[in-house]
Amino acid sequence: MLMNILLAAVIILTIITAARLLKVFEFTSILRGRKPYDISESENNITALMFLLSMVGLFSMFIYFTNKYYNYKYLLPPAASIHGKEVESLLELNLIIITLAFFITQTLLLWFAYRYRYNKNRKAYHYAHNNTLEMVWTIIPAVVLSVLILKGLIVWNQTTRKSEDVDKVVFELYARQFDWTVRFAGKDKLLGDANYTMISGTNTLGLITPELVDEQLDALNKEKARLETEMNEKFPNKEKLAELKTAYRRLKRQLQLVMEFKKKSTEQPYQTAYDDIVFQDTIYLPVNKTIELHLRSQDVIHSAYMPHFRVHMYCVPGVKTGFTFTPTITTAEMQAKLGNPNFNYLLFCNNICGSAHYNMQLPIVIVTEEDFTKWLNSKKTVGEQIAEKQGTVSEVPSTEQISADSTKQTAMKIHL
Amino acid sequence: MSEIHSTHAEAQVAAHAHAHHDAHGHHKESFISKYIFSMDHKMIAKQFLITGIFMGLVGMSLSLFFRLQLGWPNQPMPILETFLGKWAKGGILDPNFYLAAVTIHGTILVFMVLTAGLSGTFSNLLIPLQIGARDMASPFLNMLSYWFFFLSSLIMMISLFVETGPAASGWVVYPPLSALPQASQGSGLGMTLWLLSIALFIVSVLMGGLNYITTVVNLRTKGMSMTRLPLTVWAFLITAILGLLSFPVLLAAALLLIFDRSFGTSFYLSDIFIGGQALEQTGGSPILYQHLFWFLGHPEVYIILVPSLGITSEVIAVNARKPIFGYRAMIASMLAIAFLSFIVWGHHMYITGMNPFLGSVFTFTTLLIAIPSAIKAFNYITTLWKGNIRFTPGMMFAIGVVSLFITGGLTGIILADSAxxxxxxxxxxxxxxxHIVMGVASMFGTFAGVYHWFPKLFGRMMNNKLGYAHFWLTLISAYGVFFPMHYLGLAGVPRRYYNYTAFEIFNGFADLNTLISIFAIIGGLAQFIFVFNFIYSAIKGPKAPQNPWNSTTLEWTTPVEHIHGNWPGAIPEVHRWPYDYSLPDREEDFVPQTEPLKEEEKVHAHH
Known part of the structure; x- marks a missing residue:
């Protein structure tokens, strides 16, 4: 407390002193026969010189930072995808052009500021306009921009072109606060249908298969019964009751929607999830294969950013988005290239999504096609997992099973 | 026709002012009607400016708080706890409050400071004074405009103190994050207050804008044709039109968001599973919000920038003692930028899953903006050429605007390209x-305006020496903060991250982040030089002469002491354009707009 008062006193005294000093300064300049706000020619010359120095400073800063940071030690390593290479060379072209423009215009601006500083023997040159000059600096930027627009659109078309490749790898990234889930489409190259009403502690992606629909109906009905008993108990807390009512209303609607899936669960789209493979740790992808990435989100907008491949796309709840690319360098090759055995490709969220937005990442490992197939075969498919669980389901009540499986999701407060 | 119109309007206003004068002739204006609920445009300008400066300091402090976190991650900073209390227990910033600080910093700077603080101040001060009008077309609406802004700022300030914290979903407040309290604690009461504040803000902007447009169109003095308007007035006019056309769209976006938050509609929400529940909302699209938001959001960038460019044009011409080069090209390029700003919003959304073809269209239209921008930059530079430059603090900041406009504008060429x-x-x-092209450049424009028109605002002069110190420290720290960020971006460092300690690939940038924070602190402290200079000069500064910069425009023909109605006698008549500096056949280096053309000038006059 005493410190704070002292600090405040010091600040107030400083301000008063500064104000007094200014007054003194003003009086002395009046005594010298000048107005306190007049700018003398020598003062003006110093400022002009400072502008010249600021030009030197600006360019030195540019050179220092570019020299230090514009290299593979700091920047992203060379693009590791086919379209990424094009993007990289387009970026370089753009950077060269804007650097040139930066140097030319800043030199002119700051040099003129210095060169044409006030001189009482000189009069400014009344020069209001010149059509030729203005045409020049309309046409030159227009021509340069045409080139940039054209090149840009060509690269953009390459980047966003839909692949006709039948031998592609289809996988899905599913985002939620604050992690990623990965799903490969399996042998049929079709991602099984999913819906947010099907999400549960075990079925985090909301996949739809006849078994999962039954399981979900079962869980929802149990939850419904639980809510009903809880609501029928006496609740002095109005807020709590309102919360329960909302939850109950939502649950009933969810039940209805899941019932719809029940009716249609023998249809083809609900059979394709069996060979899908779901996991949450590292993303493995094969090199030199077309990768068709599908994106979904469970709660808010996230963004799947894989800067090494120049891949970036929003994950939007209720909307399906995607990106197609072809990795060209395996992780091992890149590690050798950079001389950094710890190097890893990364996926991270790049659209503000809540408090832990800053830590929503997943490593990506690019391997050869054989290694990829080997790795994929070692993983259990959704169908296999269902079958396994069906075997145990009679012994273990589903509520406990789910809570055991979903220690990761305590934050989701699921009471199934 | 237009001349008849304007003389008529002028007569009306003069008559009104006269009647007004008679009615109040016997008693002094009360404190409340003079300083608080004032309808005088000059007083309202000061109200906007002072509120803007206060909000600016708040927004800046927030940025310093999160720069402390970014520069020295996870290191206890007792000063944070002093200011933020429970949001920085033990001096460690709370991750939720980090996002809230980022959000409110952006909101305050974009809306409260660079829209209201900039346009509100200088449109109010300069439009009537420079076009020769006794006041705004509707002084009452003008007063309301300020008070709605005040209320909006007040509510934004209150939102900083609510228990769950202020809005924390970025200044763009994208739903569903901003719509669901389950997704972010800032999306509770804090977000409600944010939306309320912005709704009131939009009302303020619309009332102000209507007034500025009406005043410029109807209340120009005799002889003040559109091509004799100073470029400042052109800039304010274009800004007001932009605001009038785009802010209502933000109101619509905000309103739909309010519906989604409070009344269970699903404009922006669909298929969401959160907090263990499947929400009812279905069929909406979060992307719709982004379209609506950026339909304002992009013109907003120019609502912020164009007034600064207008101020820069005027200040550079006056202090280089030269006509602004290419007056008509300057107007045309401002109009072109304003028009284009309405058809480029999609460049904020290239990777939202938008159809790639739309991306191509937006790339094309966005890159077109570079052409009028280049014209403006070259015209500023040519205005300096063979000038006779006086480096007043205003002029220094104006040159700073051009430098920053170029540096920041060039990187826009890269970001405009969808690929x-x-x-x-x-x-x-x-x-x-x-930050460089819109934030700092516009802030520099604001400073240029304050230093240049301070004599008109307070009848006193600001201190030059303090002005120099303020300028150089601000310029150095602005480049020091924002220039290195380009390299971070090229390395893929994402924004709005609380820290980067979990990312090995960004470890190399720890030093750079510290350096940026040091520059930010220097820049922040430098602003107190300005605040001190501002307050000191407003109260104790040396009395200003009537026309301290030897300027040609009408505002310098009014008396130094503010009077209601601006001119004691008749409104001056205008005979020439505002840029007759250093005419070759004249002794003095400026000819006021009020001086009639000589016979030989009439023949040669190109304006």
Whole structure:
């Protein structure tokens, strides 16, 4: 407390002193026969010189930072995808052009500021306009921009072109606060249908298969019964009751929607999830294969950013988005290239999504096609997992099973 | 026709002012009607400016708080706890409050400071004074405009103190994050207050804008044709039109968001599973919000920038003692930028899953903006050429605007390109780009305006020496903060991250982040030089002469002491354009707009 008062006193005294000093300064300049706000020619010359120095400073800063940071030690390593290479060379072209423009215009601006500083023997040159000059600096930027627009659109078309490749790898990234889930489409190259009403502690992606629909109906009905008993108990807390009512209303609607899936669960789209493979740790992808990435989100907008491949796309709840690319360098090759055995490709969220937005990442490992197939075969498919669980389901009540499986999701407060 | 119109309007206003004068002739204005609920445009300008400066200091402090976190991650900073209390227990900033600080910093700076503080101040001060009008077309609406702004700022300030914290979903407040309290604690009461504040803000902007447009169109003095308007007035006019056309769209966006939050509609929400529950909302699209938001959001960038460019044109011409080069080209390029700003909003959304063809269209239209921008930059530079430059603090800041406008504008060429935006979207490259071209450049324009028109605002002069110190420290720290961010962005460092300690690939940038924070602190402290100079000079500064900069425009023909109605006698008549500086056949280096053309000038006059 005493410190704070002292600090405040010091600040107030400083301000008063500064104000007094200014007054003194003003009086002395009046005594010298000048107005306190007049700018003398020598003062003006110093400022002009400072502008010249600021030009030197600006360019030195540019050179220092570019020299230090514009290299593979700091920047992203060379693009590791086919379209990424094009993007990289387009970026370089753009950077060269804007650097040139930066140097030319800043030199002119700051040099003129210095060169044409006030001189009482000189009069400014009344020069209001010149059509030729203005045409020049309309046409030159227009021509340069045409080139940039054209090149840009060509690269953009390459980047966003839909692949006709039948031998592609289809996988899905599913985002939620604050992690990623990965799903490969399996042998049929079709991602099984999913819906947010099907999400549960075990079925985090909301996949739809006849078994999962039954399981979900079962869980929802149990939850419904639980809510009903809880609501029928006496609740002095109005807020709590309102919360329960909302939850109950939502649950009933969810039940209805899941019932719809029940009716249609023998249809083809609900059979394709069996060979899908779901996991949450590292993303493995094969090199030199077309990768068709599908994106979904469970709660808010996230963004799947894989800067090494120049891949970036929003994950939007209720909307399906995607990106197609072809990795060209395996992780091992890149590690050798950079001389950094710890190097890893990364996926991270790049659209503000809540408090832990800053830590929503997943490593990506690019391997050869054989290694990829080997790795994929070692993983259990959704169908296999269902079958396994069906075997145990009679012994273990589903509520406990789910809570055991979903220690990761305590934050989701699921009471199934 | 238009001349008849304007003389008529002028007569009306003069008559009104006269009647007004008679009615109040016997008693002094009360304190409340003079200083608080004032309808005088000069007083309202000061109210906007002072509120803007206060909000600016709040927004800046928030940025310093999160720069402390970014510069020295996870190191206890007792000063944070002093200011933020429970949001920085033990001096460690709370991750939720980090996002809230980022959000409110952006909101305050974009809306409260660079829209209201800039346009509100200088449109109010300069439009009537420079076109020769006794006041705004509707002084009452003008007063309301300020008080709605005040209320909006007040509510934004209150939101900083609510228990769950202020809005924390970025200044763009994208739903569903901003719509669901389950997704972010800032999306509770804090977000409600944010929306309320912005709704009131939009009302303020619309009332102000209507007034500025009506005043410029109807109340110009005799002889003040559109091509004799100073470029400041052109800039304010264009800004007001932009605001009038785009802010209502933000109101619509905000309103739908309010519905989604409070009344269970699903404009922006669909298929969401959160907090263990499947929400009812279905069929909406979060992307719809982004379209609506950026339909304002992009013109907003120019609502912020154009007034600064207008101020820069005027200040550079006056202090280089030269006519602004290419007056008509300057107007045309401002109009072109304003028009284009309405058809480029999609460049904020290249990677939202929008159809790639739309991306191509937006790339094309966005890159077109570079052409009028280049014209403006070259015209400023040519105005300096063979000038006779006086470096007043205002002039220094104006040159700063041009330098920053170029530096920040050039990186826009990269971000406009959809193919390049993919990898730079939401990285520090974007932060660097828009802070330099729109944030700092407009802030410099505001400072240029304050230093240049301070004599008109307070009848006193600001201290030059303090002005120099303020300028150099601000310029150095602005470049020091934002220039290195380009390299962070090129390396893929994402924005709005609480820290980067979990990312080995960004470890190399720890030093750079510390350096940026040091520059930010220097820049922040430098602003107190300005605040001190401002307050000191307003109260104790040396009395200003009537026309301290030897300027040609009408505002310098009014008396130094403010009077209601601006001119004691008749409104001056205008005979020439505002840029007759250093005419070759004249002794003095400026000819006021009020001086009639000589016979030989009439023949040669190109304006």
């Amino acid at each position: 390049l935006d993919v990898n730079l979207h939401n990285t520090y490259f974007v932060v660097a780009h828009f």
